Amino acid sequence: MTKHRNNKEHAILEAARQEFLEKGYDGARTTSIARNAGVTHAMLHYYFKTKEDLFCSIFVDFIAQIGKNLTSLFEDSQKPFVELIENAMSMHFDFISENPKVPLFIIREIWSRPERIEMLRQSISSTVGGLLASAQQAMDVAKNNGEINSDIDAITLFIDILALNVFPSLFLPIYNTALSQDGEKPFLEKRKQENLKLILNRLTPQSK
Amino acid sequence: MTKHRNNKEHAILEAARQEFLEKGYDGARTTSIARNAGVTHAMLHYYFKTKEDLFCSIFVDFIAQIGKNLTSLFEDSQKPFVELIENAMSMHFDFISENPKVPLFIIREIWSRPERIEMLRQSISSTVGGLLASAQQAMDVAKNNGEINSDIDAITLFIDILALNVFPSLFLPIYNTALSQDGEKPFLEKRKQENLKLILNRLTPQSK
DNA sequence: ATTATCTATAGATCTATAGATAATGC
DNA sequence: ATTATCTATAGATCTATAGATAATGC
Numbered sequence: 001m002t003k004h005r006n007n008k009e010h011a012i013l014e015a016a017r018q019e020f021l022e023k024g025y026d027g028a029r030t031t032s033i034a035r036n037a038g039v040t041h042a043m044l045h046y047y048f049k050t051k052e053d054l055f056c057s058i059f060v061d062f063i064a065q066i067g068k069n070l071t072s073l074f075e076d077s078q079k080p081f082v083e084l085i086e087n088a089m090s091m092h093f094d095f096i097s098e099n100p101k102v103p104l105f106i107i108r109e110i111w112s113r114p115e116r117i118e119m120l121r122q123s124i125s126s127t128v129g130g131l132l133a134s135a136q137q138a139m140d141v142a143k144n145n146g147e148i149n150s151d152i153d154a155i156t157l158f159i160d161i162l163a164l165n166v167f168p169s170l171f172l173p174i175y176n177t178a179l180s181q182d183g184e185k186p187f188l189e190k191r192k193q194e195n196l197k198l199i200l201n202r203l204t205p206q207s208k
Numbered sequence: 209m210t211k212h213r214n215n216k217e218h219a220i221l222e223a224a225r226q227e228f229l230e231k232g233y234d235g236a237r238t239t240s241i242a243r244n245a246g247v248t249h250a251m252l253h254y255y256f257k258t259k260e261d262l263f264c265s266i267f268v269d270f271i272a273q274i275g276k277n278l279t280s281l282f283e284d285s286q287k288p289f290v291e292l293i294e295n296a297m298s299m300h301f302d303f304i305s306e307n308p309k310v311p312l313f314i315i316r317e318i319w320s321r322p323e324r325i326e327m328l329r330q331s332i333s334s335t336v337g338g339l340l341a342s343a344q345q346a347m348d349v350a351k352n353n354g355e356i357n358s359d360i361d362a363i364t365l366f367i368d369i370l371a372l373n374v375f376p377s378l379f380l381p382i383y384n385t386a387l388s389q390d391g392e393k394p395f396l397e398k399r400k401q402e403n404l405k406l407i408l409n410r411l412t413p414q415s416k
Numbered sequence: 417a418t419t420a421t422c423t424a425t426a427g428a429t430c431t432a433t434a435g436a437t438a439a440t441g442c
Numbered sequence: 443a444t445t446a447t448c449t450a451t452a453g454a455t456c457t458a459t460a461g462a463t464a465a466t467g468c
Contacts, residue, residue, distance in 0.1 A: 008420085026234035027320060030457065040422055045458055047420095101319070107378050108316050111309070112235060117385045125386050132387075155387060156402055159376065167371035170315050177325045178333045179340075179363060194364050201409045216446085238431065248448060253432055255446095 009047045011037040017058045021101050024108055025055055056119065059109065062102055063120055067127045069095045081142035082203060085157075086196060093165045093192045100169035132158060148203040160202065164195040217255045219245040225266045229309050232316055233263055264327065267317065270310055271328055275335045277303045289350035290411060293365075294404060301373045301400045308377035340366060356411040368410065372403040 015037035019028045030051050034041040048054035069092065079087075096103065110117050136154035143150045168175075168191040175187055184190070223245035227236045238259050242249040256262035277300065287295075304311065318325050344362035351358045376383075376399040383395055392398070 006420085023320060024232065024234060024316070026232060029455090031455085041457090042422065042424095042459080043420080049458090051457065104315065104319060107312065107382075108232070110381055111312060112231060114381060117381060120382065121386050128386065151405075152402075156398070159379065159383075159399070160372075160402065160406060162379065163371050163375035164368075167375050168367065171367070171370065173318055173322060173325060174315075174328065175367075178329050178336065190364070191367070194360075194368065197359075198368060198406055198410050201414070202406050204414075214446085237429090239429085249431090250433080250448065250450095251446080257432090259431065 008037070008039050008043060012039060012044055012047060012054070013058060013061075016054050017061070020055060020058055021062075021105050024105070025051075025112070028055075030054070059106075059116065060119055060123060062106060063123050065099075066102065066106070067124050071127055071131055081138050081147055082200065084138070085161075085199065085203065089161055089165065089196060089199060090192070092161065093188075093195065096165050096169050097188050097192075100172065103166045104170055146205065149205050152202065157199075157203075160199060161195075164191075164198060216245070216247050216251060220247060220252055220255060220262070221266060221269075224262050225269070228263060228266055229270075229313050232313070233259075233320070236263075238262070267314075267324065268327055268331060270314060271331050273307075274310065274314070275332045279335055279339055289346050289355055290408065292346070293369075293407065293411065297369055297373065297404060297407060298400070300369065301396075301403065304373050304377050305396050305400075308380065311374045312378055354413065357413050360410065365407075365411075368407060369403075372399075372406060 012033065015033045016028075019033045019036065023029075028051075030044055031041055033054070034044045037044075044054065048057065072091070106120075110120065132154045135158070139148065139152075139154055139157070142148045168188060172187060180187065220241065223241045224236075227241045227244065231237075236259075238252055239249055241262075242252045245252075252262065256265065280299070314328075318328065340362045343366070347356065347360075347362055347365070350356045376396060380395060388395065
């Protein structure tokens with residue numbers, strides 16, 4: 001988090017985080033944020049000139065959080081590539097499960113005000129770029145070893161995983177209401193296993 | 209669409225569709241809708257008592273559109289199952305590509321006001337339920353024939369496809385800004401091929 | 417002196433309706 | 443007679459700031 005030179009500013013940030021995540025920029029109310037932070041409304045504009053400024057503060061925070069989560073995935077590269085991916089996917093899935101509203105928040109805010117993508121580019125472009133480059137290297141080695149298929153590149157794999165891991169959390173409320181059957185395994189747990197299967201089948205060479 | 213007993217009402221619905229889809233409930237303005245529909249603001253409240261009422265009208269419309277698209281997928285069941293899925297996925301992917309904002313719209317509105325899920329349940333629960341049942345039957349046959357793997361059921365496959373087809377459109381603006389490389393094949397076209405590969409690999413028996 | 421905090425309110429929207437008038441159907 | 447339409451405005455928020463007062467740091 002940002003340095004909390006004092007705890008009222010910090011309380012506002014915390015409350016804003018919650019409010020914006022829950023309701024989005026348009027649905028969020030600065031009065032509500034101030035109330036939840038336990039400060040008068042004027043304080044909010046004292047520390048953060050405008051609602052937009054406050055939003056930006058927490059938006060870059062969320063992006064940094066995601067970026068950090070992504071980069072932590074490719075730490076040690078000793079193990080075989082497939083095992084690496086298995087670990088990475090599992091950690092990423094858990095992160096999304098614990099923060100199900102974060103991806104929706106970012107996607108929603110990007111779509112509703114595309115100019116915000118600039119903030120995103122600046123903070124992740126280099127990080128993710130580097131991450132993809134090193135993943136591509138590892139994949140090239142694994143391809144030469146015959147460990148994985150050669151018809152897939154790092155970025156494609158990256159988006160495969162993102163799609164499979166992110167979507168179920170977005171879809172969870174709909175699933176629970178309209179599709180869930182009694183007594184079945186928890187949806188997300190089931191999805192985690194299925195996602196792994198899909199990706200491993202995709203990566204592993206077949207003999208036909 | 210709903211019966212347009214007169215064209216002003218219809219114009220309002222069209223404008224509302226656009227406005228809500230673009231900005232979401234909280235960002236949408238009834239004044240803006242009226243302006244774009246070319247009617248005075250009072251007319252909007254004459255035909256649709258409240259903003260919420262107007263929203264519901266278009267929300268169920270969108271859901272019906274999605275439901276219709278989904279049901280049209282499993283029309284003829286003569287062909288082998290894998291081929292059936294290939295066609296279904298392809299059509300579904302194209303529908304999402306042409307209406308990229310619809311899934312985000314529905315997911316966003318469900319998350320921001322969960323009580324709306326009731327509308328969704330009523331209109332899709334039976335449709336999708338039937339669709340899944342018949343898909344499950346077809347899959348059981350294909351499993352017995354050895355045509356597809358036996359470790360996957362209809363609903364899991366359904367969500368696999370949904371995740372892979374929906375996510376890329378949500379992610380498109382981010383991809384274009386932060387990840388796209390020059391001179392590469394259009395993102396969505398590439399994704400469509402990759403999604404098919406993933407699902408076919410998942411369904412097709414392997415020999416290890 | 418500067419930084420933090422509060423009260424009170426300006427000013428801008430936004431939804432919704434009241435009430436008058438015009439158009440339409442029978 | 444009923445339905446459609448317009449003008450004008452009420453009433454409720456919501457963001458933002460002005461201006462006074464208290465707390466803090468040097």
